[in-house]
Amino acid sequence: MFRTAELGRKVSKAEFEELESALRIEMVELQQTLRVADFPVILVFAGVDGAGKGESMNLLNEWLDPRWIVTRAYASTSDEEQERPEYWRFWRDLPPKGRIGQFLSCWYSTPFMEFATGAIDDVTFDERLNRVIAFEKTLADDGALILKFWMHLGKQAQKKRLKSLEKDANESWRVTAQDWKHWEMYDSFIHTAERLIARTSVPEARWTIVEGQDHRYRSLTVLCGLRDALSRHLEHRRAVAETRTRSRHGVEAVSPVIPDVGANLPTVLDTLDMTQALDKKAYRTALGTQQGRLAVLQRKAHRKGVSTVLVFEGWDAAGKGGAIRRVTRALDARQVQVIPIAAPTDEENAQHYLWRFWRQLGRAGRVTVFDRSWYGRVLVERVEGFAADDEWRRAYTEIRDFEDQLVQDGIVLCKFWLHITKDEQLARFQSREDTPYKSWKLTEEDWRNRERWDTYEQAVNEMVERTSTHTAPWTLVEANDKRFARVKVIETVANAMEKVLG
Amino acid sequence: MFRTAELGRKVSKAEFEELESALRIEMVELQQTLRVADFPVILVFAGVDGAGKGESMNLLNEWLDPRWIVTRAYASTSDEEQERPEYWRFWRDLPPKGRIGQFLSCWYSTPFMEFATGAIDDVTFDERLNRVIAFEKTLADDGALILKFWMHLGKQAQKKRLKSLEKDANESWRVTAQDWKHWEMYDSFIHTAERLIARTSVPEARWTIVEGQDHRYRSLTVLCGLRDALSRHLEHRRAVAETRTRSRHGVEAVSPVIPDVGANLPTVLDTLDMTQALDKKAYRTALGTQQGRLAVLQRKAHRKGVSTVLVFEGWDAAGKGGAIRRVTRALDARQVQVIPIAAPTDEENAQHYLWRFWRQLGRAGRVTVFDRSWYGRVLVERVEGFAADDEWRRAYTEIRDFEDQLVQDGIVLCKFWLHITKDEQLARFQSREDTPYKSWKLTEEDWRNRERWDTYEQAVNEMVERTSTHTAPWTLVEANDKRFARVKVIETVANAMEKVLG
Known part of the structure; x- marks a missing residue:
């Protein structure tokens, strides 16, 4: 040579x-x-x-x-x-x-x-x-x-x-x-x-x-x-x-990138039992138990230098914020950082889309919570046409590789899709409109996204299909009942940490 | 208590x-x-x-x-x-x-x-x-x-x-x-x-x-x-x-913040002997000698973990870029980073103006060169009214304190004002206009800045007066002759490093 x-x-x-x-x-x-x-x-x-x-x-x-x-x-x-x-x-x-x-x-x-x-x-x-x-x-x-x-x-x-x-x-x-x-x-x-x-x-x-x-x-x-x-x-x-x-569909895209014709096929979300719920008493007990477990596990993780990365995705008003707060409440604020993912800054826009997530990875023993995440590439960016066809298609591989690096490094990784039904979302939107101190949470964009429910659902289905791997599985959370959802989230995190920490 | x-x-x-x-x-x-x-x-x-x-x-x-x-x-x-x-x-x-x-x-x-x-x-x-x-x-x-x-x-x-x-x-x-x-x-x-x-x-x-x-x-x-x-x-x-x-003067400020009335007072720049020059032969010898010194000193600095921060300010077309290249040429590219300071990014805008400079400080043993710097606060931001009166006025103290922290940490700090006369600037602008591969260097803004020469000169004078301290002195460089200026810059850096490194 x-x-x-x-x-x-x-x-x-x-x-x-x-x-x-x-x-x-x-x-x-x-x-x-x-x-x-x-x-x-x-x-x-x-x-x-x-x-x-x-x-x-x-x-x-x-x-x-x-x-x-x-x-x-x-x-x-x-x-x-x-x-x-x-x-x-x-x-x-x-x-x-x-x-x-x-x-x-x-x-x-x-x-x-x-x-x-x-x-x-x-x-x-x-x-x-x-x-x-x-x-x-x-x-x-x-x-x-x-x-x-x-x-x-x-x-x-x-x-x-x-x-x-x-x-x-x-x-x-x-x-x-x-x-x-x-x-x-x-x-x-x-x-x-x-x-x-x-x-x-x-x-x-x-x-x-x-x-x-x-x-x-x-x-x-x-x-x-x-x-x-x-x-x-x-x-x-x-x-x-x-x-x-x-060829690209801009913000004002006439038709979504995913044709609506395929939108009536059953998805992985259809398989969920959305009636699952916890009454107040069972919730209090279960929440206390799981938060207690989590607190002990995180102290151990911190001592051992084992980091945790939690990813929260889900429908608007599915309760991501509430679930995240129930998780962080069990943790020492000094060891956890919640990263809200909204529009990228101009420094982030000048880099590969994964760069903004890499830069947020915490030091050893810390918990990093992503409120929305790199999956935006194959969800909102795909559906709204912000990412070109080839861009979001190759993102599945890029994401699998990224997550593989996290797991191989010993990081505990949990990914949650918080699922609610379309009716439940409507009820929550209306309640937000009516509650003064919650109304800031509801934007025009939420209503717009709702109109594309079926298109998003197809994107979610494909996302789960392509990125739920043995090393980095998705947890689909039945979230019509907030109490059930919160307990399921915390228990899943605690189980995942326990598996790594022994 | x-x-x-x-x-x-x-x-x-x-x-x-x-x-x-x-x-x-x-x-x-x-x-x-x-x-x-x-x-x-x-x-x-x-x-x-x-x-x-x-x-x-x-x-x-x-x-x-x-x-x-x-x-x-x-x-x-x-x-x-x-x-x-x-x-x-x-x-x-x-x-x-x-x-x-x-x-x-x-x-x-x-x-x-x-x-x-x-x-x-x-x-x-x-x-x-x-x-x-x-x-x-x-x-x-x-x-x-x-x-x-x-x-x-x-x-x-x-x-x-x-x-x-x-x-x-x-x-x-x-x-x-x-x-x-x-x-x-x-x-x-x-x-x-x-x-x-x-x-x-x-x-x-x-x-x-x-x-x-x-x-x-x-x-x-x-x-x-x-x-x-x-x-x-x-x-x-x-x-x-x-x-x-x-009260603030915006971009379209009717009158500059510094009234032109005081603009005819002599400044520290008037004291410079602008006729100083080097012929080609003397330049080659001196440049070689000083670059050699600098190369040896930087290797020593790198071994000892002593960092260097160089600040370049000066009139448009005063030769900052050329002087910087003569400095970096003597250094190992792996140990030097040139930071061009232009408009702040949105992440930088969301912080105190000094934040963007703190974040650029290099690891031990490195050379960080600022092409324009935190002095923008008391120069362009002051003159153009981008900073409010109280903002640029207190910047002198903030800058002294910042630089004091650098020097106390053992960092070698050199600050250069590259000075050219108004006539020389005009000649250089015209030559840039006439040279195809240099024309990108000349912008409308350069011409606008030139119109406020006297106002800028007062700002420079006050900057030197207030921020040239024993620990962090300004070096005013007579730069009508590029060769003279470049040698003076490199020699000053080498002297400063030698003083710290022994």
Whole structure:
């Protein structure tokens, strides 16, 4: 795989200088165009030590305007990072639309080192790479331009390079004992690299192998690679935007994205026994018992550093707020955070839609409650046409992958759909209208959503079908009776925590 | 001071229940009003262990809608917190406008414990409290409602309370060995508390001493205290907003805030020798030398964990971008972040204006470059009337305090004003107009700003006068000659780093 990167290709100083000034202007102009584009650029640098990874990043910072570039290199994890799933640190550093992020020792680093040193086997290595592929696909699907540069040096060339760096008084600090240790593992590294590159070179995020020996040659390869890909991508995104404008249903959509014709099929919600209820006395006892259990379990979870994520979805007026308050009441306010999900802020809008949820994940031992969640993508955004067809369709996979990362990290995850019947909703809307201190809860939008009940119901059905997995099942809550619903919610949370905490 | 909080005041269950339902509705309605108000509420809980601090926070979470409350309790600092000035952790947790933040063991905690245990003396204690006062004043001046509750128990009452908690199987976890250790230090704690409360009970952030023995009494005190203060504050802010609307100069201000009459006085900028220049050869040599120094110093700084903050202000077209690139070129891209300051995002607009700068402070050993900065408050915001008179006037003090915290934390801080003459600016504007790949740099706004040159010059003069301190001096850079300016900037940074790093 690397034979073509050991040809000793060179660019003379004269050749380089001839190209330089025009190329610099081109790059600066492209960056200006990018600044108002609707996607970020993600550059990944990896490869052999001494092959010019850091130098390439510095060069980009020098040739482009560094104000619109985020550069990140990852060393050991901070404790705030350790307390979240592995990819949290990468999500939080992602560049917003219009900017460039350059990444070194990033999501490839741990799987690479672990496989190269024999700490993990083939199967685990492939699993880790699947995670990488899914991550990059998620970003690329959202429009990100991802370019990955593998900087290569042959074994002897690397040795020569390290030796020459060591001799240079200004550069010798770059060479550490670890570099030499890595050099001794050269063959194992190359074997790992071949496998990694072959596996993760996918259409939406290709590797470019760069011969790293000659700094002018390698600089031109990186710069021209970025220039060409960025030009093409700007063109491509313009075309996508045009198509979308033509086909997309806006806020004023004439017809919902889901045709009403299919709306009379039975859904998973039809299977619920909506007559379930608790009388006041049974409620008080059950609520007390379950809140007591929850309080004890959360103290244990806090001690052990086990985090909990609760997701609340449901019809308007289904009682999400009330259920959430019954949960939080059992918990110490210091260890719980309720995140209300409404319209995204502009910082959130400049990122992948999952970014706003990643950023809210709490530290170890905390409970994070989402009042509405990432499922908005396949519910309101789908039904109202805020997300394009391909966007909400691929969201099922993205969400499964996101939740899988939470669960694999040891987080207790519960997802609730609070279900009420259409009649019950009407009764609650009317009661809200009549109660002064509740009337703020009822908006025009609630009435509008109600008109699309059947369409929403189909969306809910598909959501449950596609995202209720063994590791992250949905709990459908029969919520016509608030008391029954609240007890069911708290009991479910307590059971889930107990299962993990033992 | 605490005698009135040891009276054994009680509220009976019947009395409490009589008040409860009306009070709950009142609180929920107030919270709804707050949600669209232009200020946050900051609640501080402190006091004797067992006096109901945590319980009060839980109660608020229960009575109010927890979705609009942020609850924070501080234990040991995470490594990401340790690498920034002490108050970074509090700034990042501040609630945005419209929300409530409840804080426990927060900015009072360290000074309190250190003085109570004898680790710091009177003078240092007072200095620390001055920092607290300045912090709260900064927030209150911006509109925040700050309420501080000191939960009190007499010595015997505390002993009784700890014992009774210990006996309760559900509550015994609340009592730790540390609580008993603290109880033994009761007298010293009370002495410290009296001093702390007396010193930090200021009009904009008063302490309320709450007798903590009876949970109904203490709950009512906290809840009614919040209700009354919040009602008053909502009223007060409405009045302020009205006055401001009447007196404030908007974007279309008829006359600038600084009257042009004073605009002909000589300013500190007039004292600069604008003829200073470097020829190409001298520039290359000097630039190389200074960039070399800087590169070596930054490696050392990175190893030692010493951070650097660089602030660039100056006339439009004065060469800020070019100077910044000459600085970053000498640095490893992985350790530097350039922060361009333009219009705030909506998340930033929902906070104190300094919040957006606090959030950008990098981890230990990094260089953070601000391309424009917090000085916008006393420059563009002042001149264009975006900040009210009192807002920019108090900004001088707020900025001095902010910078003082950076320097005290060991951060190397350099502030540059890049000065060019009015003629030179015109020449550069015209050249930008004529150069295709530079024309994006020139906007209508640049021409508009130019018309107010004299007004800006007065603002710059006052800025330097008020914020060039011994610990955080301004460097005025004669920038008619770009080469001279760039070398002066880099040399100044290198000198400043050398002074700290030795």
